[in-house]
Amino acid sequence: MAPATKAKTEIHTAESCIASVRAVKDALEVLSGRWKLPIILSVSFGTKRFKQISKELNGITDKVLSKELKELEANQLISRTVYDAFPPVVEYAITDHGKSLNKVIAELGTWGAAHRKKIIGR
Amino acid sequence: MAPATKAKTEIHTAESCIASVRAVKDALEVLSGRWKLPIILSVSFGTKRFKQISKELNGITDKVLSKELKELEANQLISRTVYDAFPPVVEYAITDHGKSLNKVIAELGTWGAAHRKKIIGR
């Protein structure tokens, strides 16, 4: 069997492909790493405090969680509210912009579960 | 304003939250890094050769691309076909399993474009 030949239509396709690739790369830049999406998901289930998020993510260290929360806040994906009390009380909530990731994350979760079954088998 | 109080219903919510988080983490493990999703997207636009993918991704080095392609093949997300010719001809195509990521990637692209406008402003 011979390799496929270049068709004229591919030129047009290539351009839209490149544009799409760029958009996906933009998204990945903001959402990079193992934790940002899981954090957003956790918070989108309801306003949470630091320790609660930490427990639900299972495995993240305080340092990393703190750093990720800052980045997410900077990108307006979550909001942070401090109450002056002691011991400290800080609440994290999803923003409207963060909510706009709902579909992405839902799809990803669905796919993750399906992939696990297919490849790992359980 | 006082911090929100813990409601009974949150117990139930927390469990489904943790399950969702796990699924998302599973997905992220397979799709980790800056390049895998863009590669899958590129290939899902049509069967491509090494150099073509390289050009469309804009910025990836040969070494990294080669490595990523191997991982994606191992996870059955793309297929690799070698034709014995000189210079070499190798074609990469999306698999059915890879196609199952279409919605995820499309959503991500849409979001990426919107986010760029919102935060970066162009």
Place this chain on the structure above:
DNA sequence: GAAAGTGCTTTCCTAAAGGATAGTACTATC
């Protein structure tokens, strides 16, 4: 007055990601 509780920060360290650069295999073309 010791201990617990919360949301961090700090220091130190390892592993992995990823980039730069060059090289190879072999044929075809000029």
Place this chain on the structure above:
DNA sequence: GATAGTACTATCCTTTAGGAAAGCACTTTC
């Protein structure tokens, strides 16, 4: 016989991600 063409591989190096462990602030509870 130099050069181009393709899909890599190999080496070396820098940067980033991320983890482990401990410390701190200040109040309340025992």
